[in-house]
Amino acid sequence: MILTSAAQALSSSCSHHKIELFSVKVIQGYHFKMDEKTNTMATDYCFKMIIFFILIKLCSETSLAMGREVMSYKQDGDFVIGALLALRGFDEKSQTCTHITDLGAIKRAQSIVYTVTKINKDPNILTNVTLGYEIFDTCYTRSMALKHALSFTKTYREWDNVVGVVGSSLSSTSEISTILLSLYNITMISHFATSDELGNRERYPFFMRTIPPDSLQVDTIIDILAFYEWKYIAFIYTETIYGRQAYDTFRKRIKDSNAGICIPYERSMTVSDGEAVFNETVDQLESLRKRSLLSVVIIFAELENIEGLLRTANNKKVWRKFIWIGSDSFGIPCLNTVENVEEVALGAFTVIPKAIRSREFDDHFEKELQKNQSSNPWINEYIRGSSSCPSFESLLMDAVEWLARGLDELLTRKCGEDVKVSCNRKSLLEVNRNNLRDILLNVSFNSYSNRQVFFPENGSPMGSYEVRQLIEEDGSYKYKSVGNWTSKQKLTMNKDITWYLTNQSLFSNTGIPRSSCREPCPSHQRRVVSEDEPCCWTCENCDDDQIVVMNGTLCKSCIDKDLGIYMWPSRDKQTCKELPNLAILKPANAIAIISVSLLGIVFTSLVAYLYVLNREKRIIKASSRELGYVILIGVFFNYVAAILYRTRATIFTCSCRRVISHVATSFMYVSIATITIRLYRIFMAGRKSAQRPQFISPKSQIIVTLSLSLIPLTWAIIWMIIQPPSLITLVPTQEQQFIHQICYSSIPHMAGQLVWKLAVLLVCCVFAFRARHLPANYNQSRFIAFCVFGALIVDIAFAPALFSSSSSDSANLGIYLSLGAIIHSSVVIILIFVVRIYAVYFVDLTEPSQQSTQQSHSTSNVLSTQGTNKTSSENTVDAVDEPTSKSTIDM
Numbered sequence: 001m002i003l004t005s006a007a008q009a010l011s012s013s014c015s016h017h018k019i020e021l022f023s024v025k026v027i028q029g030y031h032f033k034m035d036e037k038t039n040t041m042a043t044d045y046c047f048k049m050i051i052f053f054i055l056i057k058l059c060s061e062t063s064l065a066m067g068r069e070v071m072s073y074k075q076d077g078d079f080v081i082g083a084l085l086a087l088r089g090f091d092e093k094s095q096t097c098t099h100i101t102d103l104g105a106i107k108r109a110q111s112i113v114y115t116v117t118k119i120n121k122d123p124n125i126l127t128n129v130t131l132g133y134e135i136f137d138t139c140y141t142r143s144m145a146l147k148h149a150l151s152f153t154k155t156y157r158e159w160d161n162v163v164g165v166v167g168s169s170l171s172s173t174s175e176i177s178t179i180l181l182s183l184y185n186i187t188m189i190s191h192f193a194t195s196d197e198l199g200n201r202e203r204y205p206f207f208m209r210t211i212p213p214d215s216l217q218v219d220t221i222i223d224i225l226a227f228y229e230w231k232y233i234a235f236i237y238t239e240t241i242y243g244r245q246a247y248d249t250f251r252k253r254i255k256d257s258n259a260g261i262c263i264p265y266e267r268s269m270t271v272s273d274g275e276a277v278f279n280e281t282v283d284q285l286e287s288l289r290k291r292s293l294l295s296v297v298i299i300f301a302e303l304e305n306i307e308g309l310l311r312t313a314n315n316k317k318v319w320r321k322f323i324w325i326g327s328d329s330f331g332i333p334c335l336n337t338v339e340n341v342e343e344v345a346l347g348a349f350t351v352i353p354k355a356i357r358s359r360e361f362d363d364h365f366e367k368e369l370q371k372n373q374s375s376n377p378w379i380n381e382y383i384r385g386s387s388s389c390p391s392f393e394s395l396l397m398d399a400v401e402w403l404a405r406g407l408d409e410l411l412t413r414k415c416g417e418d419v420k421v422s423c424n425r426k427s428l429l430e431v432n433r434n435n436l437r438d439i440l441l442n443v444s445f446n447s448y449s450n451r452q453v454f455f456p457e458n459g460s461p462m463g464s465y466e467v468r469q470l471i472e473e474d475g476s477y478k479y480k481s482v483g484n485w486t487s488k489q490k491l492t493m494n495k496d497i498t499w500y501l502t503n504q505s506l507f508s509n510t511g512i513p514r515s516s517c518r519e520p521c522p523s524h525q526r527r528v529v530s531e532d533e534p535c536c537w538t539c540e541n542c543d544d545d546q547i548v549v550m551n552g553t554l555c556k557s558c559i560d561k562d563l564g565i566y567m568w569p570s571r572d573k574q575t576c577k578e579l580p581n582l583a584i585l586k587p588a589n590a591i592a593i594i595s596v597s598l599l600g601i602v603f604t605s606l607v608a609y610l611y612v613l614n615r616e617k618r619i620i621k622a623s624s625r626e627l628g629y630v631i632l633i634g635v636f637f638n639y640v641a642a643i644l645y646r647t648r649a650t651i652f653t654c655s656c657r658r659v660i661s662h663v664a665t666s667f668m669y670v671s672i673a674t675i676t677i678r679l680y681r682i683f684m685a686g687r688k689s690a691q692r693p694q695f696i697s698p699k700s701q702i703i704v705t706l707s708l709s710l711i712p713l714t715w716a717i718i719w720m721i722i723q724p725p726s727l728i729t730l731v732p733t734q735e736q737q738f739i740h741q742i743c744y745s746s747i748p749h750m751a752g753q754l755v756w757k758l759a760v761l762l763v764c765c766v767f768a769f770r771a772r773h774l775p776a777n778y779n780q781s782r783f784i785a786f787c788v789f790g791a792l793i794v795d796i797a798f799a800p801a802l803f804s805s806s807s808s809d810s811a812n813l814g815i816y817l818s819l820g821a822i823i824h825s826s827v828v829i830i831l832i833f834v835v836r837i838y839a840v841y842f843v844d845l846t847e848p849s850q851q852s853t854q855q856s857h858s859t860s861n862v863l864s865t866q867g868t869n870k871t872s873s874e875n876t877v878d879a880v881d882e883p884t885s886k887s888t889i890d891m
Helices: 002-016 044-065 103-121 142-150 171-182 214-227 243-256 275-291 303-315 359-370 377-381 393-415 425-429 433-440 587-613 625-644 651-688 698-722 747-773 779-804 807-842 850-864 870-879
Strands: 025-027 031-033 072-075 079-085 131-137 162-167 187-190 207-209 232-238 262-269 296-300 323-326 349-353 444-446 452-454 464-473 476-486 490-493 525-529 537-541 546-549 554-557 727-729 741-743
Touching: 072 103, 079 103, 079 142, 079 393, 103 131, 103 359, 103 377, 103 393, 131 142, 142 171, 162 171, 162 393, 162 433, 171 187, 171 207, 187 393, 187 433, 214 243, 214 296, 214 323, 214 349, 214 464, 214 476, 214 490, 232 243, 232 275, 232 303, 243 262, 243 296, 262 275, 275 303, 296 303, 349 476, 393 433, 393 444, 393 452, 587 625, 587 807, 625 651, 625 698, 625 807, 651 698, 651 741, 651 747, 651 779, 651 807, 698 747, 747 779, 779 807
Parallel strands: 079 131, 079 162, 162 187, 187 207, 232 262, 232 296, 296 323, 323 349
Antiparallel strands: 025 031, 072 131, 349 464, 444 452, 464 476, 476 490, 525 537, 546 554, 727 741
C-alpha cells in the first residue's frame, strides 16, 4: 500500500514536471517496470524518487524492530501541525531509541503545545478554527524521520488536514522528509536544519526554516579564525547535505576573501563510520600537530561523528591538545555532546543560533514539570534533572506561529472573515497548499517569543549567533557565552578567554595559542612558501635596506635611486623611516681640519706679509721672489681647498674643488720645479762657460710657471664639460643610517690630476737630486729636496687610499684629500719660506765666511761677465744665493 501510494504521488509529480510516464507498476520484489514507450526525457528527479520510496518501504518494515513502541503526542483540530523532533538518542548497536537526557528537547516539544494552545485562544488569528498538533520523535535517525513523515500524508489520515510540518532537528533528516512531503505539497519549516542546500527553492520548494543557514555560521567561524589569527586549521565534516555543503562554502569563502587560511588536513566521514575511521582521524591529527603548530580543528559533522571522534580522542588521552570549533550540531546538544569526554573538548568553541527565551513559556513549562502525570509523554519519561543549556524553543514557536498566520491569511482569502459559516469542513480542508507556501514566504509578524519575525524570499532568516566556550569552573564543566555574531555587526568577542592547551606556541603579545604551520619568521625575514606544502614556509633574510611587505612574503627596498628616495627600515622591518640629512660627516674631524686649515691660511698670510716686507733683503731677493709669490698663492688656495673638502657638497663647491685644489698644487710644485731647474742650469752652465743660460729671468720663469699651470686647469675644464659637476647621494648602510651627498668624481679625472702632480714632483725630485753638488753653502737646494721628496712620499702614501675608498666611505675620502692638501701646504710653507724668514730675523748675515766666498766666487764671475751695469748685477744676484754665514749653512 505504501509503494502504491508512493507510485501515485511519483506519477503525479513527474506529470507536473512535464514528463510522461505511460505506466508505473509496482512489481513484487519492489521492482519498478516501465513499458517501452517510456519518455527518454525523464529526469534524475523521478528515478531518485523511485529509490526514495523503496527506502521508505524498507524503513517502515524495519521500524518495529526499533525498540520502543512508537510514541506520539497529539491533539485533534480542524487543521493539524505536524512535528518531527529529535528527543531520544539512538543506539547504533541495538538499533533502538534510548532515553531522553536533554531537558531542552522536552521544552521544544512542549513549546509546540504551548504555541498551538495560545493560537487557539487568540481571537485575532484563525477565528472559529481550531488548530491541533501531532508530534513524533525521530530519535536522530533518518529512517524514523521518513516513517513519521509519511504519517502526515493523506494516505495515512482520515482527513487530509495537515497544514504543515515543523522540524526536523537535522539537515539530513529534514532533506529526506521535505522531499517526501513536497510530493503532497506539504510545507516543512525546520527549526534546526541549517544546510545551505536546503535553501535551493527549485530542489526543495516546500522547505523553509526559522534558523539561519550554514553559510552565515561558516562566516562566524571564519571571523573567529581571523580574530585570533588562526591560519592553519583542520576541517572534519560529515559527507551529508549538512557537512559537505558547509565545507564547500568554507573553502569558497576563504578563497574569495583572501583570508590566508590553510587547510592542511580535511576529513570526510559518513554517519555509519566506526572506530577504525575515528582512530585513523585522531592519529592523523596528532601526527600533524607534532610536526607543525596546528591547534585548531573545525568540526562540521553529525552528532554521531562528533561523539565518536571525541570518544576515540579520549581513549587515546589526547587531552587539551586541540581547540575544537564546533558547528551548531556540536553546541545545541550542549553538555550531552561532551559527556565523559570533557577533558578532550575543554576550551572548545561552539556556534549556536541566538534564540529568545519567553518567561511566560518558562513558567508554563515549570508547571507542566510539577504535574504528577503530564499529558506530554516525554515529560513523564524524562529523568529529572536541570540544565543551563539553551533549548531554542522560540525557533519552534515561531515556526508554529508562521504556519498559523499563513493559514489564517489563506482561509480569509477563501472563506472570508467567518470561516466556518462560509465553508463547510470538506471545502475548508480543500486548501491550496501551493498558495499557502507563497503566502508563508511573505508573512511578517511580532511573534509570541517577543521578536520581529520576517523572512526573505528564500525562506531563511538573517543570522544571529552566540559563541560559547566549554570551560571548567569549581570542578565542573559548563558552557560560557564568550561572543556574539550578527549579519550586520559581525563578530564581538570577550577578552577574558581561558586557554587550556598544553605545550603550545603562543602569540607573544596576547598569549593566544597559535595555529600555524611554523613559527612566524622574525621581522627581518620574509616567508618563502614551500612548493610541496603551500601552507608552510621557510624564512629568508631580507637585505639591510629592505622591509618585509605583502603579508611577510616580499622584501622591498627603502631606497629608490631613480625616484630619489633614500630611507631606511625601522627596527621592526615593517616601515621605512626618514633619515637625517647630514651636510658634513664626522663633524668633529671636519671641525679639526677646518680649524687647522684656517690657522694655515692665517700663518700663510703672515709669512706672505713678512716675505713682502723683506723683499729687498738679499736672502729674499736671491730666492726667486717672484716665483715665491706664486708659491704663496698656491699654498693659500691649497688650504682653502682643504676647507672645501670638509664642507657641504654643492654644485658650486664641487666645481671649486675640481679647479682650486689642482691649480693650487700646480702653482706650488711647478714653481718649485722651475726654481730647481733654474738653479741646476745656472750652476751647471757656470762650470762649463761664462755664458748665461736662456730663460732664467724672473719674467721668463713666471711665464713658464703659469703656462704649465694651465695644464691641470685645462684638464679640469675639459672634464667639467664632459662630466659637469654633480652630486650623488650615498646609499645608507646599517652602520651609516643617514643621507649624505658628495661630489661625483670619476676615476679618469682623478687619475689625470694625480699623474700630473706626480710628474711635476718627479721632475722636482730629479733636479733636486742632480743639484746635490751645488756649493755647500747653497741651502735652497737642500730644502727644496726635502720639500719635494716629502710631497712625493705623501702622494704615494695617500694614492691607494684615494682610489680604494668607496663612495660610502666619503667621510674618510674627504679627510684624505684635506690632510693631503694641509701636509703639502705646510711642508712648502715651512721648508721654502719659514727658513728664510727665520734667517732674515735671527741669522747674522754681515760676515760671510771665507770658504763660502771662495766657493761661490767662480760662479759669480761667470755671470758677472755678461755686464757690469746695475741691471746685470741685480740679475746675477737673483740668479744665485749670496754667501751666507756659517749659521745659515747649518740651518
